Amino acid sequence: MNDMAQLIEPLIPALRRYARALLRDRAAADDLVQDGLERAVGRWHQRRADGSARSWLFAIVHNLAVNRMRQSSRRGPHLPLEAADGVGAGTPAQEQAWQHRDLLRALQALxxxxxxxxxxxxxxxxxxAxxxxxLKIPIGTVxxxxxxxxERLRLAMEGAPAAEAAGTPHLRRVK
Structure with missing residues (x-):
């Protein structure tokens, strides 16, 4: 039990960052990590002894996130109460904040x-590796x-047209 805690505890901040980046909602990300840790502790005996605990935990959180994203796409978008009231509406004026926002949007569009x-x-x-x-995929796929x-992030940050950033070729009529 002590061995498990020593392996898991240092990974929690990284798992939270990953979950927040995937879900873009602090509360939902914290819930996701909590559920992932609960699953890892409950199934610790199923972990491969020769495998990386780090990869295993990220796989658990990733799979839970994918399941939640699929569920939410079936249910439709969730509108937080703050957004419904218009509370917090206001855009930051600093260029760095704009770039950060644009990067998050480009990342979310991937x-x-x-x-x-x-x-x-x-x-x-x-x-x-x-x-x-x-993610249970080949290294070449990674x-x-x-x-x-x-490349898509770079194009989006450079202000490329949406079709180009999405990797969609430009079509033109040939006569």
């Missing part, structure tokens, strides 16, 4: 599989998704 890889590699500093293990995700 397909889920690219967003997950970009967050795990770039924010959580997992190796390609750890990401591959956590590298491909990371490359495409970073």
């Amino acid at each position: 397909p889920e599989e690219q967003r997950s890889v970009v967050l795990l590699v770039s924010v959580e500093d997992l190796s390609y 750890e990401v591959a293990e956590a 590298m491909s998704r990371l490359s495409r995700g970073r």
